[in-house]
Amino acid sequence: MSAWCISRYFLGSTVSITEARRFVTTFLKGWPNVATAELIVSELATNAIRHSASGRFGGRFLVTIRGDAGRLWIAVLDEGGPGRPQIFPEYPDLEGGRGLRIVSEAASEWGVLGDHRGRTVWASLDDAAVDPNPANHSNAYRQGR
Numbered sequence: 359m360s361a362w363c364i365s366r367y368f369l370g371s372t373v374s375i376t377e378a379r380r381f382v383t384t385f386l387k388g389w390p391n392v393a394t395a396e397l398i399v400s401e402l403a404t405n406a407i408r409h410s411a412s413g414r415f416g417g418r419f420l421v422t423i424r425g426d427a428g429r430l431w432i433a434v435l436d437e438g439g440p441g442r443p444q445i446f447p448e449y450p451d452l453e454g455g456r457g458l459r460i461v462s463e464a465a466s467e468w469g470v471l472g473d474h475r476g477r478t479v480w481a482s483l484d485d486a487a488v489d490p491n492p493a494n495h496s497n498a499y500r501q502g503r
């Protein structure tokens with residue numbers, strides 16, 4: 359079984375959150391964990407725009423999805439900045455601070471790579487029943503539909 363990997367850059371604006379979700383759902387169409395993958399990419403893309411230099415004028419972020427032997431890996435590479443992704447302790451009346459907690463609970467594993475020059479926040483889903491054959495992927499994206 360071979361691994362597969364697909365990546366796409368998005369502009370660092372809020373409309374890209376919808377586009378990133380669509381990128382993932384289109385590519386993973388029909389797979390059992392597509393809704394979880396969509397939730398994860400939505401939170402990570404939102405964070406890239408809101409909390410990193412990707413959200414500045416001209417900024418962008420890179421979404422990568424990778425499948426390998428039943429494991430799905432979703433990653434968002436941003437353009438860095440002074441802040442670091444972190445899960446806040448739970449305060450009942452805290453505004454926000456839930457996205458990464460949701461990701462950590464939905465994912466089998468998650469983590470952060472990189473530094474102020476650019477960070478990759480990643481999450482993996484085990485037992486995702488990921489079809490390892492790229493020929494079976496939805497190719498709506500490649501056909502521009």
Ligand SMILES: Nc1ncnc2c1ncn2[C@@H]1O[C@H](COP(=O)(O)OP(=O)(O)OP(=O)(O)O)[C@@H](O)[C@H]1O
Binds near residue numbers: 408410436446453479
């Ligand atoms: N890509 C990132 N780059 C830098 N800092 C980040 C990044 N993602 C998250 N953070 C930091 O981690 C914190 C927690 O992120 P989290 O997504 O849990 O909450 P939030 O984005 O503040 O609110 P929300 O509940 O709307 O997602 C953020 O407030 C921010 O300080």
Ligand SMILES: [Mg+2]
Binds near residue numbers: 404456457
């Ligand atoms: Mg967030």
